[in-house]
Amino acid sequence: MDYILQGLKEGILLLFKLDKELYRIIFLSVAVSSTATALSSFLAIPIGVYLGIKRFRLKGLFSRILYTFMSIPSVVVGLLVAISLSRRGPLGSLQLLYTPTAMIIAQTILVFPLALGLVYNLSKNRGKEIEKIGLTLGARRFDVIILIVRELKIYLFINVITVFSRAISEVGAVMIVGGNIKGHTRVITTSIAMFNSMGSYSRAIALGLVLLLISFLINSIIYSYNKED
Amino acid sequence: MDIEIKNLKKYFGTKMILDIEELKFKKNIITGIIGPNGAGKSTLINILAGLDKEYQGSITYNKEKFNDSMYLDITLVFQKPYLLNRKVYEDVAYPLKIRKLKKSVVKEKTNEILKELGIYHLRDQKSTQLSGGEAQKVSLARAVIIEPELILLDEPTSSIDEDSISTLERVLKEYNKEYNTTIIIITHDIEQAYRLCDEIIFLKNGRVEDKDGLF
Numbered sequence: 001m002d003y004i005l006q007g008l009k010e011g012i013l014l015l016f017k018l019d020k021e022l023y024r025i026i027f028l029s030v031a032v033s034s035t036a037t038a039l040s041s042f043l044a045i046p047i048g049v050y051l052g053i054k055r056f057r058l059k060g061l062f063s064r065i066l067y068t069f070m071s072i073p074s075v076v077v078g079l080l081v082a083i084s085l086s087r088r089g090p091l092g093s094l095q096l097l098y099t100p101t102a103m104i105i106a107q108t109i110l111v112f113p114l115a116l117g118l119v120y121n122l123s124k125n126r127g128k129e130i131e132k133i134g135l136t137l138g139a140r141r142f143d144v145i146i147l148i149v150r151e152l153k154i155y156l157f158i159n160v161i162t163v164f165s166r167a168i169s170e171v172g173a174v175m176i177v178g179g180n181i182k183g184h185t186r187v188i189t190t191s192i193a194m195f196n197s198m199g200s201y202s203r204a205i206a207l208g209l210v211l212l213l214i215s216f217l218i219n220s221i222i223y224s225y226n227k228e229d
Numbered sequence: 230m231d232i233e234i235k236n237l238k239k240y241f242g243t244k245m246i247l248d249i250e251e252l253k254f255k256k257n258i259i260t261g262i263i264g265p266n267g268a269g270k271s272t273l274i275n276i277l278a279g280l281d282k283e284y285q286g287s288i289t290y291n292k293e294k295f296n297d298s299m300y301l302d303i304t305l306v307f308q309k310p311y312l313l314n315r316k317v318y319e320d321v322a323y324p325l326k327i328r329k330l331k332k333s334v335v336k337e338k339t340n341e342i343l344k345e346l347g348i349y350h351l352r353d354q355k356s357t358q359l360s361g362g363e364a365q366k367v368s369l370a371r372a373v374i375i376e377p378e379l380i381l382l383d384e385p386t387s388s389i390d391e392d393s394i395s396t397l398e399r400v401l402k403e404y405n406k407e408y409n410t411t412i413i414i415i416t417h418d419i420e421q422a423y424r425l426c427d428e429i430i431f432l433k434n435g436r437v438e439d440k441d442g443l444f
C-alpha cells in the first residue's frame with residue numbers, strides 16, 4: 001500500500017515540477033488525439049447527418065454494421081495501419097510508420113466509425129423533424145444538412161468530445177503504429193503501460209492522473225452543455 | 230394553386246390510411262378539412278406538402294406533378310410549432326435568407342411580418358422562451374413571409390389562446406385576399422371552419438365523406 005501512496009505523491013510532484021518529458025508526452029497525446037478527432041468529425045458530421053435522414057435500402061443492415069465498427073478493437077486498427085504503412089506494405093513508400101502522422105491516421109480510422117455512428121444515430125432520431133421544417137420553408141438538400149447541423153450543434157459537440165475521449169484513452173493502435181519511441185511517438189497511454197512494466201509507478205501514476213483530469217474536464221464540458229440544453 | 234387528387238391510396242403496412250377517388254382543392258380559396266381522429270387528415274396534408282411521397286395515385290399542382298422546386302411555393306404549419314434554436318427574428322428571416330434575398334429586403338420583410346402578427350417585441354427573444362400562442366405566431370410568420378402559393382396548416386390553433394387564434398385567422402384571411410394564397414387547414418373546431426373557410430371537406434376513415442354539403 002505504501003508504494004502506491006508513494007507513487008501517487010511522486011506523481012503529483014512530477015506534475016507540479018513541470019517535468020519536461022512528462023509534458024512532452026501530454027502535449028503529443030492531446031495533439032494526436034485532437035487532430036484525429038477533428039479529421040474524423042469533419043468527415044463524419046456531414047456524412048452522418050445525410051445518411052441519418054436519407055431513406056435507402058438495407059438501412060437496417062447498414063446501421064448494424066456501423067454500430068459493430070463503433071467498437072472495433074484498437075489493436076486491430078493498429079495492425080491494419082501498421083501493415084499498410086510497413087516498408088513492404090502498399091503505403092510503405094510514404095515512410096510514415098513510427099511517426100505521429102501514423103498515429104493520427106490510426107486514431108482517425110479507429111474513431112471514425114464512432115463519430116459517424118453517433119452523428120448518424122442523432123440525425124436518424126432528431127434530424128427528420130428538422131428536415132421536415134427545412135423542406136416546408138423551401139430549404140434545398142444542402143440547406144437542410146446545414147440546418148440540422150446548426151440545430152443539433154450542442155449534441156454534435158458532445159459527440160465530438162466523446163470521440164476525443166475514446167481517442168485519447170486508447171493504447172493499442174498508437175502502440176503498434178507509433179512504437180512508443182521516447183521524445184517522438186510516446187503518448188500518455190503507451191507511457192503508462194511502459195512505466196508500469198518498468199516498475200516506475202510514480203510516472204505511470206502522474207500520467208494516469210493527467211488522463212483522469214482530461215476525462216474529468218471532458219465530462220464537465222458534456223455536463224454543462226447537457227444542463228444548458 | 231389548383232390541386233387535383235386522383236385515386237390516392239396510402240397504406241401504413243397493411244392498414245389503409247387514405248382512399249380518395251377524386252378530390253379538388255380550388256385555388257385562391259381557404260379549404261377546411263375536418264374529421265375525427267385517425268381520419269387521415271394529417272397524412273393527407275403531409276402528402277400535399279411533399280413530405281410523404283410513398284403513396285399510390287396521382288396529385289397535380291396546377292396540372293404539374295410534385296417536384297422539388299415546389300417546396301419553394303408550398304409551406305406547412307404544424308400543430309406543434311417547431312421553432313429553430315435561435316432568436317425569433319433569425320427564425321422568421323430564415324426562409325428569406327436561404328432564398329438569398331438582399332439583407333435590406335430580409336430586414337424590411339421580417340420586421341413587417343413580425344409587426345403584422347403582433348410579435349415584433351419578441352424579435353430578440355430565444356424561441357424556447359415563448360408561450361404556445363407566441364410560438365405558433367412565429368411559426369405562421371415564418372411560413373407566410375415567403376408569400377407562398379399554398380399554405381397548409383395542420384390544426385394550428387388546437388392548443389393556443391383565443392387572442393392568438395383570432396390573430397392567426399385574421400392573417401390567414403388577409404394573405405388569402407391580398408396574395409390569392411390557396412390555404413388548406415385541418416381543424417377540429419367546426420366553428421373555426423365556418424368562420425374561416427370557403428369550402429369544407431369531411432374526411433372519415435381515409436375517405437371523403439362530404440364536400441361543401443356542410444354549408
